Amino acid sequence: MSLESNRTLGGVGAILLAIPFLNLIGIILVLIAMKGMAEYYNDDDIFKNALYGFIFGIVGVVALVVVIFMAIVGLAVVSPVVTPFAGLGLLIIAFVCMYIFSLIAAIFYKNSLNILSEKSGEHMFDTAGLILLIGAIIPLIGEVLKFIAWILVAVGFFGIKTSTQMPAPTPAVSTSEEKKFCQHCGAQLQVNAAFCQKCGKKIG
Ligand SMILES: [Zn+2]
Structure with a gap:
């Protein structure tokens, strides 16, 4: 049991x-x-x-x-x-x-x-x-x-x-939905975006 x-x-x-x-x-x-x-x-x-x-x-x-x-x-x-x-x-x-x-x-x-x-x-x-x-x-x-x-x-x-009662660890964001942030202004980017929508800089 x-x-x-x-x-x-x-x-x-x-x-x-x-x-x-x-x-x-x-x-x-x-x-x-x-x-x-x-x-x-x-x-x-x-x-x-x-x-x-x-x-x-x-x-x-x-x-x-x-x-x-x-x-x-x-x-x-x-x-x-x-x-x-x-x-x-x-x-x-x-x-x-x-x-x-x-x-x-x-x-x-x-x-x-x-x-x-x-x-x-x-x-x-x-x-x-x-x-x-x-x-x-x-x-x-x-x-x-x-x-x-x-x-x-x-x-x-x-x-x-x-x-089973312990709080489940927050699941790691799955790779397909991984969020990216602009390294220049920090704005959230669309997946596969080449340029930042906010500041317009190229994504590295
Ligand atoms: Zn930016």
Whole structure:
């Protein structure tokens, strides 16, 4: 895929990542874009770090889901007197696990974004990585920061300069339409003119 496709994919993915329930689709698009970026900038660490971030993020969520499931099943099966406390304990452990995993995930995402920032020259990725990490450190309120961080990642992706976007160099005047100027008065001459129309002098 071209740099431009990956740029668009990453930008759209990062926006989806900021939206609840669409974030899984978003992260997959971002990962594909990061793979492309890693190839384009010839640095595998861009993709590897993003992939590790993804894995840790998923593990954290899966752990939470499993524990909640266990707590519900436990509540239904075992004695209803003991389980609410056991369930609450499990839930706290699950949230702590998810917090730690999402923190590790953020560190990996930040690494990936830092390398991408350095390679692409788009420093919005640096800012986004930092905000993402701070968001992961602060529970609950941090979710807002994470949202902002992914929007900034999108801004970063769309800000990457691709060669096709660079202003085309003004085309050199083609030889057939080459303009001539009189060497005596500077007036523009007609093509193949032998004498200057303005000053009448012979053209050298
Ligand atoms: Zn002239």
